Amino acid sequence: MGIQERLIEDVGLREGVSRLNEDSIQKTVNAVFQGETGARLKAYAEICLRCGMCTEACHFYLSHDKDPTYAPAAKVKQTIGTLLANGGRVSPDQIYSMAQIAYSECNLCRRCVHYCPVGIDTAYMMITMRRICHKLGVTPQYIQDTAHSHSATFNQMWVKDDEWTDTLQWQEEEARDEFPDLRIPLDKEGADVYYSVIAPEPKFRTQLIYQAAAILHTAKIDWTMPAEPGWDNSDMCMFTGDFEMMGRLKRKHFESAQKLKVKRIVMGECGHAFRSVYDVGNRWAGWKHYPVPVVHSVEFFWELLTQGKIKLVSKYPGPVTLQDPCNIVRGRGLGDKLRDVIRILVDGDIVETTSNREHNLCCSAGGGVINCGPPFKNARVEACKAKADQLRATGVKTIIAPCHNCHGGLDDTVHKYELGMDIKFLGDIIYQCMERPEA
Amino acid sequence: MQDAASSWDWQPGERVILDSVTCGKTHQWQEEPYVASDGERLAAIVRLEDETFSMCVNGKTWESSFEKLWKPCFSPDGRLVVIAQQDGEWSLAVDGATWEEFYAYLWHPCFSADGSVIAAAIQNDGQYGMSVDGTTWSNLFDNANEYAISDNGQSTAAVVQTEAMAAADLAAFRRGVYTVAVNGEAWKNTFMNAWTPTFDAHGRKVATQVRLNLYEYSIAVDDAVWGQTYNCVWEPRFNPGTGEVVAPVRIAGAWGMAQDGKTIWDPVFFQCWHQQFSTDGKVLAAIVAPTFGEFTVAVNAKPWSTTFPVVTELTLSTDGKRAAALACNNNVDWQVVVDGTPWRGKYDMAWKPVFSADGTHVAAKVEKAGRHAVLMDGKAYKRDFEHAWDPVFSPDGSKVLIRAVDKGTFVRIVATLSDFSSRG
Amino acid sequence: MYDIYNFVTGPLVWVSFAILIFGSIYRLGSMYALAKKKDAVSLAYMDWKFSFRSIFNWLIPFKALGWKKNPVLTVVTYVFHICLLATPILLSAHIIMIEESWGVSWWNLPDATADIMTILVIACCAFFAGRRLLQKDVRFLTTGQDWLILAIAALPFITGFLAYHQLFNYQVMVIAHVLAGNIMIAAIPFTRISHMLFAVFTRAYIGSEFGGIRRAKDW
DSSP: OOGGGGOOOOHHHHHHHHTOOHHHHHHHHHHHHHHHOOHHHHHHHHHOOOOOTTGGGOHHHHHTTTOGGGSHHHHHIIIIIHHHHTTTOOOHHHHHHHHHHHHHSOOOOOGGGGTOTTOOOHHHHHHHHHHHHHHHTOOOHHHHHHHHHHHHHSSTTOOOHHHHHHHHHHHHHHHTTTSTTOOOOBSOTTOSEEEEBOTHHHHTOHHHHHHHHHHHHHTTOOEEBOSSTTOBOOOTHHHHTOHHHHHHHHHHHHHHHHHTTOSEEEEOSOSHHHHIIIIIHHHHHTOSSOSSOEEEHHHHHHHHHHTTSSOBSSOEEOOBEEOOOTTTTTTTOOHHHHHHHHHHHEESOBOOOSSOGGGOOOOSOTTTTGGGOGGGHHHHHHTTHHHHHHHHHHOOSEEEOOSHHHHHHHHHHHHHTTOOOEEEOHHHHHHHHBOOOOO | OHHHHTTSOOOSEEEEEESOOSOSSOEEEEOOOEEOTTSSOEEEEEEETTSOEEEEETTEEOSOOBSEEEEEEEOTTSOEEEEEEETTEEEEEETTEEOSOOBSEEEEEEEOTTSSOEEEEEEETTEEEEEETTEEOSOOBSEEEEEEEOTTSSOEEEEEEOSOOOTTOHHHHHHOOEEEEETTEEOSOOBSEEEEEEEOTTSOOEEEEEESSSSOEEEEETTEEOSOOBSEEOOOEEOTTTOOEEEEEEETTEEEEEETTEEEEEEEESEEEEEEEOTTSOOEEEEEEEETTEEEEEETTEEOSOOBSEEEEEEEOTTSSOEEEEEEETTEEEEEEETTEEOSOOBSEEOOOEEOTTSSOEEEEEEETTEEEEEETTEEESSOBSEEOOOEEOTTSSEEEEEEEETTEEEEEEEEGGGEESOO | OHHHHHHHHTHHHHHHHHHHHHHHHHHHHHHHHHHHHHOHHHHTTOOHHHHHHHHHHHHSTTTSHHHHHSHHHHHHHHHHHHHHHHHHHHOHHHHHHHHHHHSOOOOOOOHHHHHHHHHHHHHHHHHHHHHHHHOHHHHHHOOHHHHHHHHHHHHHHHHHHHHHTTOSOHHHHHHHHHHHHHHHHHHGGGSGGGHHHHHHHHHHHHHHIIIIISOSOOO
16 A cells, blocks of 8 residues: 555656655745645645545545545645645655656546535645656656657647648548548638647547548538647646646637637537646746637537538447546536437437546547657556446446547546447547538 | 738728639648638638649649648738648748749748748758748758748747757756757857847847756847846847847746836736837836736736736737737627727627728637637627638728628628617 | 633633634735745636635535535534534523623523534534544544644633532533633644635635636535
8 A cells, every 4th residue: 555565667667756856845835835725735734634525536446446545635745745844855865756646657637626615626736746756857768758749749649730731631631532522621710610639630540530520511510720839739748737838829729710710619529738728838838718718528429419501320239338537528518418418329328337427437549648758557557446336236338528638538448448448529429420521 | 011901902892702602723731721811812722633842823733742741821912821741851842933943941931021031941861940032041950940031021030959968967057058040040149048139120139038057037138138137038029219128027926028128117017927018118018917817908017907817919009009808708798998998799609800901990800619700899790700810991091991701702891980780 | 710710701702702713814815825836827817706616506405515414524524613613602691691791682492402502513523533433534634733733623612511510619611611712713824724824815726726727526
């Protein structure tokens, strides 16, 4: 029991702490405490009653035989709590443990908010710990590489400028076999919709761009995609604690949309990017709300389906269950619309998991955890056991998950726990079932 | 461009340039229209029956057609430029003729101020750089981004990657593999990151944002980094009068402005960006947020008293005596704000305000309920349009050229100041 | 002994309440100043409607997910807080003392009821102590501060109970009771009992974020 017995070897963390000593740690930690945190951290640290009510909230705890060191308040105690108690003076090895907890044992899902009577936001404490780790240069290798990609290319997958437009043109060409007059309009000024994606789409999941283009084309939406960097709405810097880069990314993204004079940004089925635009990145830039409305696919599909812009020729065979992505449901209240969309698309019942809507259990992949890569994969999937149990209990064969990270996380989970379930994006189903325009 | 504009037709009145904006040649589809600055031509990409693409200009297609065309635009000197693909390779087609050189990929066409020089980003065999009027940089790089061309067209620059990196190679990144290449020649110093290289007025010097390590940002000018580092920086700009470089800098969590490494605007802003100089360099204005969530414009460090949730498209008059910008809330309720006072109307969208050469008048295009209108000094032109382009002032500032499409017709209107009523 | 009694029920009460009032003002004021300086971004999202929505919903027993999933703790927590606040304020002995000094009085609990409520507080404290000792997750979290505030909360009731029932030395017990009560009052702003002051704001803040930005309930 305890973080010491479960330490995972990671190059980024190991090399990071090798550059530190107690003096340098103390200096950096206190610079963050004094320069960047205030009443919020102070109040949270002071009034946490150590009551343990939040314990049951956390899927890491539930999935690890109720190991108390995984409880939300316990994670705070082992990280920020320890730093505060020691005036920021801890050993490099302690920083290693703290980094592992903050980056890989908390999805920042905020389920524990629903358990805390005094309203402590444990995710804030964990992100503050990550901020300190970033400032100390102690971040897991894979997610740090993603942050590097963001800073070098403004997307998270090292997609080069030409690869982006080339991929869009390739998908456009492919789609013309099916939709002869389909366009992916690039840099079309004044369009109603700016469609934005995350970099894994052009890199690995080009069919998602194809599907989105097919849906937007069929619905006769006046839309565009930007030809220049800014197209990637994702934001791993938000999760590494590199807030300066996070702000730079959000500026690039929103200014890309402002430059094209679009009415709104519609984004693909992604959770964390949504959090970044409505809740986090916009704030660093100084915008109280996003400067250009960002509509998540769930809401956009809801519009298309309820306004009759997309009609169905068939329905997807149910029953199905669904994954409420934390960042769009607990984070943005899209639970009802998600269910409306599924009811329209699916022939059969929605079998809810025991914990659902804003009380949903996280897929264990969010908050940058899946982006910490292979070293942390087993631990991540183990933490999804509680979720796997709930999914198995639904007895259905399909999970609808409108979020890339949920997909990735649940994919591993379904495999490991032999659930035998298919995981679908809403876009997959709409593309499959929609009425094609007459040629 | 103002020089070129003096030769345009400034006879007041409306001239129908095209009865129909639909391309005369049979086609599968026609894409968005683009118009020349002088308002004499309207162009659009058309997909022809044989599944090739061409440009249709004033109803007539180019003689040449291509496998693919994208990103058409008129250069400042009125040439029609479009990215074109032939036999799987890419070039730039200028008024129907491509550059001789073709590339594995080509994008980001950009122009000198007068339009006489055209450059673009290119990639060949996985190597990146720029091509200027079809002449490729002598050195290409593993990657390049953030392309720039000087106003006089004499120089081009980009951020380049100086060595290949293995996957997830944190050490190489930390060491720094990025720098700026000017005309294909990379600087000697490398950085963790570099962004937004920008030229001085003569196209001789280049300033750029640099990230020295994960936490320290600064500005580099011609390969020399300022002595001072910051939490963060934004795009540098050269003072056209003195050649000094200014950039927004973040100090202890707040934004100010630094010049050659010395703070000239105290760091008191929640945000500060998009700074620009008057032509003589005596006035420096920027978009700032005096407090969280409230944006405005600061002129020589002094913010306007009115604030808005979002401010964009700052424009200074040539003499720097006046400033205009756009404000909105959540991308609606757009307002044109001139010298700190918003014009009366609120719109669904607005475009960058344009000053007359002497700075006495401001015009802007706006959109309401799907119709475009042109405003001048807060008053609307007497009719609105299906689509309009940014207004252009005559060199003497007494007339406004309106380029617009309505009811399928492309019109060119030279409006006098009295043609703008106070209808809003 | 009488002098000590006079001192603890006289000047010391004044001191305790002064510490409570001025200490609370200082703590709240300095926390607000800090928030304005360093957490302006958070303050910007504070919203009356969503603050009260959150506070209201969390006041209802078994409404929030956390209450539902910790049923025993929920019952104990409500009983504890109600008895902890109501018993001293509505205790006839306290009211009589106030009436003698100030000439004001209010409704009081029957002594038998107050006695039961006192026992409940002590029992709740025993329950909390038991959790801290026996429940793995709570034991892991517990620090000296947690034992301290538990003792501060329990002692006035234990001593009050003993005094009321005249167990052990009555006079000593009364003095110990008044002293414990004073300590508790004075400790509010400067120990973890400060959740009395701050929890309403942390609750309001998370309620505002969830209501206004995240469009989801936070209970």
